[in-house]
Amino acid sequence: MGATRIVIPYAPRAQQLQIHHALADKRFGVVVAHRRMGKSVSAVNHLIRAAIENTKEAPRYAFIGPTYSQTKRVIWDYLLKFTEPLNATANIAELRVDFWGRRIQLAGSDNPDSLRGQYFDGVVFDEFGDQNPKIWSEVVRPALSDRMGWALFLGTPKGNNHFKSLRDHASEHNDWALLEFRASETGLIPQAELDAAKSEMGDDKYLQEFECSFDSAIEGSYYGQLLNELPSERFHDIPVDGLAKTYCAWDLGIGDSTAIWVCQRVGLETRLIDFVENHGQGLDWYVNWLRTNHYELAEQLLPHDVQVRELGSGRSRLELLQEAGLNITIVPRMGVDDGIQAVRRLIPYCWFDSKTKRGVDALRNYRRQYDDKRQVYWDKPLHDWASHASDAFRYLAVGMSETTSWSKPLKPNVSWVV
Numbered sequence: 039m040g041a042t043r044i045v046i047p048y049a050p051r052a053q054q055l056q057i058h059h060a061l062a063d064k065r066f067g068v069v070v071a072h073r074r075m076g077k078s079v080s081a082v083n084h085l086i087r088a089a090i091e092n093t094k095e096a097p098r099y100a101f102i103g104p105t106y107s108q109t110k111r112v113i114w115d116y117l118l119k120f121t122e123p124l125n126a127t128a129n130i131a132e133l134r135v136d137f138w139g140r141r142i143q144l145a146g147s148d149n150p151d152s153l154r155g156q157y158f159d160g161v162v163f164d165e166f167g168d169q170n171p172k173i174w175s176e177v178v179r180p181a182l183s184d185r186m187g188w189a190l191f192l193g194t195p196k197g198n199n200h201f202k203s204l205r206d207h208a209s210e211h212n213d214w215a216l217l218e219f220r221a222s223e224t225g226l227i228p229q230a231e232l233d234a235a236k237s238e239m240g241d242d243k244y245l246q247e248f249e250c251s252f253d254s255a256i257e258g259s260y261y262g263q264l265l266n267e268l269p270s271e272r273f274h275d276i277p278v279d280g281l282a283k284t285y286c287a288w289d290l291g292i293g294d295s296t297a298i299w300v301c302q303r304v305g306l307e308t309r310l311i312d313f314v315e316n317h318g319q320g321l322d323w324y325v326n327w328l329r330t331n332h333y334e335l336a337e338q339l340l341p342h343d344v345q346v347r348e349l350g351s352g353r354s355r356l357e358l359l360q361e362a363g364l365n366i367t368i369v370p371r372m373g374v375d376d377g378i379q380a381v382r383r384l385i386p387y388c389w390f391d392s393k394t395k396r397g398v399d400a401l402r403n404y405r406r407q408y409d410d411k412r413q414v415y416w417d418k419p420l421h422d423w424a425s426h427a428s429d430a431f432r433y434l435a436v437g438m439s440e441t442t443s444w445s446k447p448l449k450p451n452v453s454w455v456v
Contacts, residue, residue: 044123044124045123046083046086046120046123046124047119047123048083050080050083051076053071053075053076053219054076054077054079054080054083056217057077057080057217058080058084058087061084061215064188064214065186065188065189065213066188066189066190066191066208066213066214067188067190067208067215067216067217068190068191068204068205068207068208068214068215069190069192069193069217069218069219070193070194070195070205070216070217070218070219070250071192071193071218071219071250072194072219072220072224072248072249072250073194073221073247074226074227075221075224075226077164077219078113078116078164078192079116081101081162081192082101082113082116082120082162084160084162084190085142085160085162086121086142088159088160089140089142089159089160090124090138090140092140092159094159094185095139096140096141097139097140097141097159098141098143098156098158098159099140099141099142099158099159099160100142100145100153100160100161100162100178101113101117101142101143101144101145101161101162101164102146102147102153102161102162102163102164102169102173102178103146103147103164103165103169104146104147104148104164104165104168104422105146106133106144106145106146106149107146109145109146109164110144112164113144113164114130114144117142117144118135121135121137121142124137124138125137133145147163147169147423148422148423150173150177153173153177153178153181154177156181157181157182157184157185157187158178158185158187159185159187160187160189160190161178161182161188161189161190162189162190162192163178163189163192163193164193165192165194165196166191166192166200166201166204167193167194167195167196167199167200167403168193168403170422170424171200171399172423174189191204194246194247195246195250195252195254196246196403197254197255197256197259197266197402197403198252198253198265198402199256199399199402199403200395200399202252203395203399205218205252218250220248220249220250222248222249227248235247235248236248242254243257255402256402256403257405258405258408258415259402259404259405260378260381260405260406260419261381261382261385261401261402262402262403262405264382264385264386265385265398265401265402267386268385268386268388272388272390273390273392273398274391275392276309276310276389276390276391279309282302282309283303284300284301284333284335284336285301285303285336285337285339285434285437285438286299286300286301286336286338287299287301287339287369287430287431287434287437288324288338288339288430288433289341289426289427289429290343290344291426295315295423295426296317296319296426297315297397297427297429297430298313298314298315298327298328298430299312299394299397299430299431300312300313300333300336301434301438303438306387307387307389308384308387308388308438309388309389309391310388310389310390310394310397312391312393312394313393313394313396313397313427314327315396315397315426315427321358321359322362325359325364334363335365337365337367338359338364338365338366339367339369339433339434339437340356340359340366340367340368340369341368341369341429341433342370342371344359344366345368356368369436369437374418374419374432376436377432377433377435377436378419378432380432380435380436381428381431381435384434384435384438384439396427397427399424400423400425400426400427401424401427403423403424404420404424404425404427405420406418406419406420407420408420
């Protein structure tokens with residue numbers, strides 16, 4: 039008897055075939071595509087075929103979306119449908135399918151620790167512009183190394199953020215594949231529908247969603263448009279001024295990320311010269327970072343909750359940082375809305391060093407929560423990977439406005455002559 043023929047119910051479009059062919063001889067690829075082009079379906083099937091053809095022991099693959107729940111909602115049914123002919127065993131609790139000693143799992147970048155310690159032969163990132171870029175550089179990239187695994191990044195533009203940087207990187211390196219699919223070129227959506235969408239959405243949103251434009255700010259973004267309006271010369275390497283007042287503004291996480299912006303005031307210019315964010319580290323790690331980079335003498339702007347005493351030790355983080363010799367200023371309490379307005383007033387005076395790129399990407403992605411059912415934005419920020427850097431910047435804006443207020447004395451018993 040002849041071998042049983044297995045048919046997977048996937049008939050790729052011409053554009054989807056281009057994705058498969060582009061990765062045939064490239065290890066890494068970026069796909070920028072308009073809505074409803076079918077990039078996620080092609081990516082799921084690319085994972086399945088790669089798993090089938092892999093001759094290594096126990097192949098492992100992953101599809102990573104912005105959040106675990108979103109990945110499950112959008113991708114899980116596709117994965118079940120296309121692996122059913124392979125008699126795959128589905129584990130819904132862990133969002134994975136297993137077949138023939140191979141495994142494909144779904145994950146969300148909102149829980150990067152779930153991916154640590156694993157190896158992968160191939161990984162797909164969906165809507166990478168909505169994900170924390172650290173999941174690639176710090177979690178997944180090392181997990182591909184020993185198996186020489188590949189990675190594919192998918193997305194529709196969300197402003198000039200890290201997905202745009204990755205797209206530009208792919209365009210400049212021959213070992214990366216870059217594919218861009220605009221609705222005006224693919225012909226997948228009728229022109230009448232595109233015209234109607236443009237009329238209802240407006241030019242900026244339409245160009246972003248259907249023509250793959252990175253120029254528009256992320257919808258709902260608090261600061262994206264302001265950052266886009268800054269001239270390009272505001273984003274370049276900035277020399278440290280040894281005579282300028284230096285500030286370090288913190289957002290302190292408990293069992294979470296901590297972010298620090300380093301800033302100097304030179305005339306009317308607010309120069310952001312450095313940025314750091316890390317996860318799962320104690321205060322000593324950040325103090326050492328300050329000392330290594332010679333920022334330990336700067337004025338440290340910290341939120342009011344630095345004074346809260348920890349239950350275990352009975353001591354506050356304020357006391358620990360003061361014992362480390364840091365000059366601490368506690369930023370006054372201010373509502374989030376007022377703090378956001380302080381940032382908006384500050385950004386037009388800002389210059390950003392290249393070392394702050396990750397922080398700038400977070401500012402571009404900091405946006406309002408969106409209610410999918412009501413199709414409206416809430417009046418409060420979405421808490422995601424961009425929150426810590428943006429909160430630290432808010433403390434910077436509020437703290438500097440307080441410490442440089444002309445209505446207050448500079449030092450005890452010192453005031454301006456009027």
